[in-house]
Amino acid sequence: MTGAADIHAASDAERCARLAKTWGDAPGLWGFLTTTDHKKIAARYILVAMALLVLDGLLAVDMRLQLAFPAVKRLGPQGFNESFSLHGSSMLFLVSVPVMEAMAIWLVPLMLGQRNMAFPRLNAFSFWMYLGGVLMLWIPHIANVTPDLGWFEYAPLSGPNYAPGHRADVWAQMITFTEVAALAVSVNTFATIMRLRPPGMTLARLPIFLWSMLISALMTIFALPAVMLVTSMLITDRLVGTHFFDPAVGGDVLLFQHLFWFFGHPEVYLIFIPALGFVASIVETFSRRVGFGYVPVVLSLVSIGVLAFGLWVHHMFAVGLPKLGNSFYTAASMAIAVPTGLQIFCWIATIFGGKPVFRTPLLWVIGFIATFVIGGLSGLMTASAPLDLQLTDTYFVVAHLHYVLVGGAMFPLFGAFTFWYPKATGRVMSEAWGKVAFWLILGGFNLGFFPMHILGLMGMPRRIYTYSDAMGWGPLNIVVSIGSVIAAGGAAVFVANALFSYWRGAKAGPDPWGGATLEWATQSPPPAYNFDHIPVVDSLTPLWTQTGPRPVLEGLSLDHRELLLTSPVEAEPDYRQHSPTPSIWPLLAALATSAMFVGSIFSPWALVWGALPVGATITAWFWPKQPRRHLGDKP
């Protein structure tokens, strides 16, 4: 045990060496499999998600080749159904949500000046479950068992009567995997932000980024149970003959849609809200001023988080619900534009009121604002029930959803990637190539997706594998496909830039952009223990206001993993929490859980027998290391 005098007496070099030993991983494969380092886990998440982004992008290009000209028969209806189902399912469940959570895993502890998240082994378990979900979708695809009913697989089409085989099961179980992973991260993020803030970082001094991650984590906690419930009901309908969605014996197909969209609409926002956090950090840093309107921005994030749960029926305007209900959801859908618009005005005010430096991350934010506003406006159009009835299932909706998801979430993500890349790797990405990628993607995207609005208004339905020349959709479809190829070229430049800069980029130093928050107060890349000392915070932008020597606390063990816990509101130091060491058990628990999930596609008994190894591995995971008690010992 390290004594008090020992901690004080340790020289800087000795302190760092001891911390590195305490927080480091075992070498080799064992270290790879057992690590609980949040940075490594997040990096794995991000790399897998980025690889899938490339695959899903290639699927998109393939579909655009198919639709570029009338009467092309290359893919065929089944191939096309599989392509858009795989593209949508993978993008929504395996890329967009996980990559945002990965950013939380990587950044939240760094922005809090902490050495790890609240539950490091849960983080490791989460990644392995996510990887299980990826394999659950893509290995069956290799074996030609690809889901083919779109990304929301409505019942009764996905039920036992209309979807024989295992395509629908693969989709439903993939969701179970990814939702377990996402819920684990959400609880972790929630507990980390509430209890692991550095002294002085009261809730009123919580950076917008952390607010966005906190709200997104809470939304995940309330939204994801709905999709787990509905896919479980679908699986039992298919496996053991329940009748949740069978109208012949009292079931109801719309129940599927209600539960799915009770999750599905908040899902859009729990992708979008972290993106707002990226935007806040980037705008503040490159405008060289504290963000305009902290309180209104936080309140608008909270209100988006709440309102997002009251909109799901706008995905169901065309199914024949009572008119009063449609009117209510039209109003609610339009209401959410108010807090969203308010934030956009606050960022514009920040940029105008500051001294903006137009580096690549800020360009992505400006691209985001322009693109997302177009998506928001087309959203207002589809929020109107009568107009939606005309537009639903046309290319107008395809344009809208890509404008909000790509413009609203992926552009800020690319900006965030560029912004925090130096912190993660120690090197800065090429500015020139970054701008080339930006303009190619922004231009290609708008060329590719804007004409889809017009195609939708011309009546082109979504999810058709080909069309006749007589429809007159040919010219715009060629433009759309050319735009897609340009955007794909831009993505290739972006990836090449990231890879090249990893080895050849300019050295970053700890704070290449002059950032304001704590992640910039440590080395790039951060060591295993993140920070030498516990930082103390006195403002929203501590690195800008602390002009002299930076105040820190000491006293955590150098030889045992310890975290400082603080009170939930005022962030006053509370107690020292032991932080779990690396362990193989999260991986084994994930393997046992995966076996149970995969088995339950084929037999309900897999849930019973499969639960035993799950219980055993989780028990081993949590088994405390206390001395044995002997008979006759006093209590």
Next chain:
Amino acid sequence: MTAPFEIEVVGSVEGLPKSAIGPRSLLWWGTFGFMLIEGTAFLLAAAAYLYLRGQAGGWPPPGDAPPDHLWGAVFTGVAVLSLIPNLWTARMAKQKRALEARWGVLAMTLIAVGLMVVRGFEFAHLNLRWDQDAYGSVTWLMIVLHTTHVVTDLGDTAVLGAWLFSHECGDDQFSDINDNAVYWNFVVLAWLPIYLLVYWGPRWL
């Protein structure tokens, strides 16, 4: 490697305790997060139950019988009464009285085993199968969902009990005992609206 900036040590956290119990403890927040998730799942399942009820002509549908009362009432009564030893165990943990807390956890394990037996009788007296119709499906959904929580808590409590009888009880374990008791409170309280829906819903709705 050393800090990239000049620093000033303004204090030490060395004197702080190394564990906490109840809402001060980190694990309590994790447990709370998972209770929020599971509570949401219960609420949504109840919403699905009421939704299907709203679509049906009668509840239970013509030809179906409602579940028998006896075993559901026994389960509910025993579960509510189990809160007394459960709260007592939590209080012993907070007072760091290892002997009492250990026996309390053992008692809670036995109570959960007893409740699982009662739950078996409940299933046998639901008077319908899950694959009979949507009413059967959603009734089974509610009870199976709750049973998974009873099983989870039983497993957790049994492992904790076995550990406590074979190891020295440290401060972290007192915290675990308290969190385990909090989770059982949740499992019991979540049951009450499910009980009303499943057993009284077909008679009242």
